[in-house]
Amino acid sequence: MKIHSVEVNNRKRCLEIETSKGRLSLPFSRLGLIPSATNRIVKAFVDKELANEGITYILSSGKEDSVPLDAFLDYARDPEYLGKMMLYKLTLEAEKLVAASSLSKREIARKLNTSPAHLYRLLDATNYTKTIDQMVKLLTALGFKVDFKIQREKAA
Numbered sequence: 001m002k003i004h005s006v007e008v009n010n011r012k013r014c015l016e017i018e019t020s021k022g023r024l025s026l027p028f029s030r031l032g033l034i035p036s037a038t039n040r041i042v043k044a045f046v047d048k049e050l051a052n053e054g055i056t057y058i059l060s061s062g063k064e065d066s067v068p069l070d071a072f073l074d075y076a077r078d079p080e081y082l083g084k085m086m087l088y089k090l091t092l093e094a095e096k097l098v099a100a101s102s103l104s105k106r107e108i109a110r111k112l113n114t115s116p117a118h119l120y121r122l123l124d125a126t127n128y129t130k131t132i133d134q135m136v137k138l139l140t141a142l143g144f145k146v147d148f149k150i151q152r153e154k155a156a
Contacts, residue, residue, distance in 0.1 A: 002052040003069055008041045015044060017055060017072055024072040031057075033065040077153075084128055090135040090146075091125045097142050098123060111141040 005018045014025045028035050035041050044057040047066060054068040073081035098108065109119040121127050122138055136146045 001069060003046045003055060004052075006044045006046055006055045008044050008057070010040070015041075015055065015057065015067065017046075017069075019069070021078070024076050026067065026072050026075050030071065030075060031065065031067065033057075033059060033063055035059055083132075087128065087130065087132055087135065088125055090132065090139070091123065091130075094135060094138050094142070095123050095125070097139065097144060101142055103142070108138070108141055112137060 001019055001021065003017045003019055007016045009016050009025070012025070013028045015028070015031070016023055016025045039059050039061050041057045042060050044055055046052055047054050047056040050056075050066060050068065054066050056064055056066045058064040070081065074085075098105065101108070103111075105119055106116055109116045112119065119138075122130055122134055139146050
């Protein structure tokens with residue numbers, strides 16, 4: 001997903017971006033360099049160096065910082081983004097458990113009834129074509145039980 005435009009909303013004290021999913025905002029309090037009444041944002045732009053997946057803003061003091069699209073998606077609690085983050089965390093945990101396992105990767109692939117190449121794709125943290133179901137099967141093949149915990153989010 002790419003960012004099409006960015007606006008500074010001083011009244012709401014937030015940055016607002018336009019994407020193909022619509023408008024997303026991020027409060028100034030979530031920024032690395034927090035603007036103030038005396039040190040305002042003088043310029044904000046979609047950063048081409050971040051492949052249009054981030055914005056950069058400059059304060060009147062001359063300091064600048066960048067914000068990735070992920071910060072906006074996380075703040076908005078985007079379900080697609082949160083699903084990818086859950087998949088990413090499961091993958092990192094599976095990598096650790098495979099490394100600590102006494103089973104060879106070939107044996108793990110045999111237990112999953114798949115090829116070693118597919119096992120490597122499952123262990124690739126940048127591969128989002130896999131499913132949570134596949135990761136649960138992998139962790140089960142390693143001898144672990146996967147249990148999801150559902151809890152109410154704390155108010156921000």
